[in-house]
Amino acid sequence: MLTIPNIMRCQKLTQIPFRLAIIRNWHKEPIQVAWEKPEIGWTKLNFDGSCKGKTGKASIGGVFRNHKAEFLLGYAEAIGRTTSTNAELAALRRGLELVLENGWEDVWLEGDSKELIEIIARRKRVKCAEAQGHISHINLMIPELNNCMLSHVYREGNKAADKFAQMGHQMKKPQVWRHNPPHQVLRILHDDAEGKIFLRKR
Numbered sequence: 042m043l044t045i046p047n048i049m050r051c052q053k054l055t056q057i058p059f060r061l062a063i064i065r066n067w068h069k070e071p072i073q074v075a076w077e078k079p080e081i082g083w084t085k086l087n088f089d090g091s092c093k094g095k096t097g098k099a100s101i102g103g104v105f106r107n108h109k110a111e112f113l114l115g116y117a118e119a120i121g122r123t124t125s126t127n128a129e130l131a132a133l134r135r136g137l138e139l140v141l142e143n144g145w146e147d148v149w150l151e152g153d154s155k156e157l158i159e160i161i162a163r164r165k166r167v168k169c170a171e172a173q174g175h176i177s178h179i180n181l182m183i184p185e186l187n188n189c190m191l192s193h194v195y196r197e198g199n200k201a202a203d204k205f206a207q208m209g210h211q212m213k214k215p216q217v218w219r220h221n222p223p224h225q226v227l228r229i230l231h232d233d234a235e236g237k238i239f240l241r242k243r
Contacts, residue, residue: 071240074197076233081108083188084145087202088136088152090128091210097122100212101132102205104226105139110234114139115201115218115226117209123171129154130175132206133161137182139217146187153199162191197239201229 079085088103099120105113116139120131129152140148152158160167160176161183167173183189196203204226222230 069243071242072195073238074195074241075236075238076110076194076198076201078106078110079108079149083108083147083149083190084113084140085149085151086136086140087194087199088129088132088150089199089202089206090125090130090132090154091203091206092123092125092128093210097124098210099123099125099128099131100206100209101128101135102202102207102209103132103136103139104201104205104222104230105136105143105145106230106233110230112220112222112230114143114220115205115222116216117205117212118215119209119212124169126154126156127169127171127175128206129157130160130172130179132202133157134175134179134182137179141182141185148186148188149190149192151192151194151199152202153194153196155193158191158193195241197241201226201233204229 076087084105084107086103086105088101090099090101092099099122100118101120102115102117104115107113116135118135120128123131133150133152136150159165161179164180165176167176208223208225
């Protein structure tokens with residue numbers, strides 16, 4: 042089982058395993074994927090970036106929930122033309138800004154980009170100046186947290202964040218929802234809270 046190296050400068054970084062399923066090449070059964078609740082006292086951020094292929098127009102989104110799977114906050118925003126990696130980084134950066142604004146200190150960060158998770162976990166430097174700018178800000182914010190977990194989840198377990206990111210394409214200005222989620226994500230939030238399992242084909 043692969044784990045995230047303990048190299049981020051947090052006061053306390055809790056390691057959790059990558060969901061990469063090393064045995065995936067040995068079995069052909071579909072993978073069961075479900076959104077997981079955080080522990081009591083923790084806040085979980087699921088984030089995502091969306092980039093339209095040919096146009097390059099990108100947007101970001103994310104959702105915060107507590108240990109009861111209760112909706113705390115959601116955000117969505119169009120960010121102009123950029124790459125999918127930059128969109129993912131921008132989504133995490135905006136999410137962390139909201140973490141600090143709301144005073145949440147024990148936070149689980151989860152996204153569906155394996156590349157991004159490895160970049161942040163291993164504190165990698167990248168050649169793209171825009172991406173490195175996001176990474177630098179992220180690396181400055183994470184140590185402000187008391188406890189921080191970082192994990193990858195397949196897209197089937199990140200549906201709520203993906204929906205917010207898709208909504209961001211339609212936004213003329215950044216938007217934040219507090220306590221009351223938009224109707225477009227109600228079914229997804231309900232399924233996640235109930236622990237609905239989705240099957241991901243290999």
